[in-house]
Amino acid sequence: MKTIFKFIGIALFSSLFFYCSSDDNSTSNPDPDPDGEEPTEATTTLISTLSIPWELVxxxxxxxxxxxxxxxxxRIHPDTGEQQEVLIISNVAQVQxxxxxxxxxxxNFDTNPYVxxxxxxxxxxxxxxxxxxFTFDNNTLSDETILLDQIPANSIHNGSRLLITSDLHLLMTTGxxxxxxxSQNMNSLGGKILRLNLDGTIPVDNPFTGSYVYSYGHRNPQGLTFHPNGGLYSSEHGPNSxxxxxxxxxxxxxGWPEVKGVIDTPSEQSFAAGTEVIESIFNWTPTIAxxxxxxxxxxxxxEWTNKFLMTVLKDQRIIALTxxxxxxxxxxxxxxxxxEFGRLRDxxxxxxxxxxxxxxxxxxxxxxxxxxxxxxxxxxP
Incomplete structure (x- = not known):
């Protein structure tokens, strides 16, 4: 769905150490295939000169x-790999x-050329x-308009996946x-999935009146997509499990930080007894990122038709989920x-x-x- 419109101690630090950044070299650009024939190679490298790509749409x-x-x-031409810079945001802070x-x-990009x-x-x-x-015009992005500011951030756990719904609301994950x-503090925008109108205002039908919060108790969700059945699904980083x-x-x-994955320990059961917690539908221990x-x-x-596809960082793979x-x-x-390709971000x-x-x-x-x-x-094969 993203392609249609398109988140205190030594133990915690060590588990976080495995979770983000860079790649090896390869520089072959594929030629366009005017006859529509299947490429000879199973994979082709389109471009290999990027500096830590995060979003690809x-x-x-x-x-x-x-x-x-x-x-x-x-913008990158999908056949030649030619890269055209449309903006550099000068006040970005890149730390870890x-x-x-x-x-x-x-x-509706033709009439609303917004990114x-x-x-x-x-x-x-x-x-x-x-x-x-930003507004896209003449191959350039300009006219920055701030929609939501002062969201908690750090060198780790920033969430940040965006998705626009069919009824034109913007969903954003935060870590x-x-x-x-x-994550359990309803007065904070951290550790949440947020829902906004496209002008940055709060939708009147959000679940908590006057709040951007759509769901809460998240650690660091970095994937967000719709299934054709209308369901919304996310992928989320755990700690060391x-x-x-x-x-x-x-x-x-x-549930985070009181519940990790499913409710299967006495402390998790005690917390869930007083708070309705939604368990994960699938989880990985050890973590895969x-x-x-x-x-x-x-x-x-x-082989991938009608399946979720997920990129994986630490375990360096694509996972298909039914x-x-x-x-x-x-x-x-x-x-x-x-x-085969190192850490896969997007x-x-x-x-x-x-x-x-x-x-x-x-x-x-x-x-x-x-x-x-x-x-x-x-x-x-």
């Missing part, structure tokens, strides 16, 4: 759009996992995050910014391209089913390597 102009954490937004992050286009992005900046007392809108108290897939329901509590999540409907790559009939559990997990799909991934290096915190966009042409 198929734009309404049939170009790939990418954000880089250093503040650059570019922070920087320029999520992006989404207005679904919404999230970035971190240096506030008076440390890092903060803001959601802004707990390394402060676990924020319980990376999650969640079915997101308006107004519900997802899940990032972007989309739902693939095309038959161009039949949802059950009523949307409440994952029935199958399949692993593809295991450790995934984008064209209207015809072409699949592109953005890589983030071979190890967390590696800022020296090059970073690639790779097209997946087919699954080799």
């Amino acid at each position: 198929w734009g309404p102009d049939d170009f790939l759009w990418v954000t880089e954490r250093n503040g650059k937004i570019s 996992e922070s920087g320029l992050l999520g992006m989404v286009h207005h679904p 919404y992005v999230v970035y971190t900046y240096n506030g008076s007392s440390g890092l903060l995050e803001r959601l802004v809108r 707990d910014a390394g402060n676990t108290d924020l 319980d990376d999650e897939i969640n079915q997101i329901i308006s107004g519900k509590n997802y 899940p990032s972007d999540l989309i739902f693939y409907t095309s038959d161009r790559i039949p 949802l059950n009939g009523d949307g409440t559990s994952i029935t199958q997990e399949e692993i593809f391209f295991n450790r 995934i984008a799909v064209s209207p015809t089913g072409r699949v592109f991934i953005a890589t983030n290096g071979n190890s967390y915190g590696d800022t020296s390597a090059t970073h690639r966009i790779i097209e997946i042409n087919r699954i080799e």
Whole structure:
């Protein structure tokens, strides 16, 4: 769905160390295929000169759009790899996992040429995050309009995935910014999924009157997508256990930091007895570091048809997930391209089913390597 419109101790620090950044080198650009024949190679490297790409979306102009954490937004030709810079946001603060992050286009881009992005900046007392809108004109983004500001941010756990719904509301994931108290605090925007009108105001039908909060109790959700059944789903980083897939329901509590994954310990059961908590529908222990999540409907790559596709950072793979009939559990997990491309940050799909991934290096915190966009042409037998 994103392709249609398109988040205190040594133990905690050690678990966080595995969760974000860079890539190796490869520089071949594929030639366009005028005859529409299947490419010879299963994968092709489109571009390999990026600086930590974070968001990758198929734009309404049939170009790939990418954000880089250093503040650059570019359009990339999906056949030649030619990169056109459309904006550098000068006041972006790139510190470890922070920087320029999520992006989404207005679904009616021809009449409303707006691009919404999230970035971190240096506030008076440390890092903060803001959601802004730019206007696209003459191959340039300009006219920055701040829609939501002073969102908690840090060098870790900033969430920042954006999604626009069919009824034209903007959803945004936020992380707990390394402060676990924020996720259960309804006066904080940290550790939440937020819902806004496209002008930045609060929708009158939000679950909590006068609040942007749509769901809460999140740690660091970095994937957000719709299933064709209308359900909303997210992928979320756990601490040293319980990376999650969640079915997101308006107004519900997802438990962090009191509940990790499912409610299966005495302390979690005690907390849940007084608070209605929604358990994850799938989880991973040990953690894998899940990032972007989309739902693939095309038959161009039949092995992935009607499955969630998720990019994975620490375990460096694409995971395909099959949802059950009523949307409440994952029935199958399949692993593809295991450790072939390094850490995988994001995934984008064209209207015809072409699949592109953005890589983030071979190890967390590696800022020296090059970073690639790779097209997946087919699954080799």
